[in-house]
Amino acid sequence: MEIKIAKFFGNARGALSFTFDDGCYKESTLKTIEIFKMVEAKTGVKIKATSAQTVGFLHEGLIDMWKIAIEEGYYDICSHSVDHCIGYNDETPEEKRLYDAEASRDKLSEIYGVTPICFAIPGGGESEGACQLLSRHYYANRVGEGPINDPDNLNFMRLTSFIGRLSYENVEPCVKFIDEIIACEGYGIQINHWLTDKEQDVHHAQRTHVFEDECLYAGKLASEGKLWIASLNDAVKYFYERNNAKITTQGDEITIKCDLDASIFNHPLTLVITADAEKSVKINGAPYELKVGENVITIEMR
Ligand SMILES: [Zn+2]
Structure with a gap:
């Protein structure tokens, strides 16, 4: 019997996160949720994206919308600084960087x-x-643009990303990106800003129909078990837990433990157990009947 934690949740062949920057595009956000619901109806796959929020751009009406989106499981959030501090580099004074890191998180x-x-x-x-x-x-x-991340050797402080652009007239560049993720068993993060139907907009925008086609394409692959569509937070949690979890086996009792902060790291983990005979085992106390060959079992960690 061989036990390992799957590289990706559900033993998918690659992972994709959709992130939406700035947190201030209301109509566009509501449109994305409409698209996620359409994909869910057609493929059975629920997409959760991550909103990278700039604290200074938020106001009451937006916050109320985000709270509903979070509650319904279509979004979670990460920090995108206090006032959209561009060029978070060595020329940005240390105290300003510290302020953006701490104050945005606290707020x-x-x-x-x-x-x-x-x-x-x-x-x-x-x-x-x-x-x-x-x-x-x-x-x-x-961070900014770059190749697809290698999930075996993640540099968590420099997760590179692919930017969705207005110049994409059709879904081809996005399909190529997703196909590459799966081909190299990688982790891809897409940056989006807002969706638009206008021909003339700025380069930050992404065409609504392109994003819609992309979500459908990704949703179909996810429904076939080839792609894991995860929020940035869920993917990061899974990778941290996967790297830190310890498996011990005593006879037919398998224990999987993760010592990371339980209030944060609570994403279910997927185990791949290869058995050479039919076998009854217990994993963290719960009984499982293994079949011969590969068994894919997802375990709640908390
Ligand atoms: Zn931004």
């Missing part, structure tokens, strides 16, 4: 009652110093 946790565990640097421009400072306040940090 967002006061608003939503959940402390953000991830940061997304506004406008890229990260430096080693900035990433180090952020690592004292967050578990992961999303």
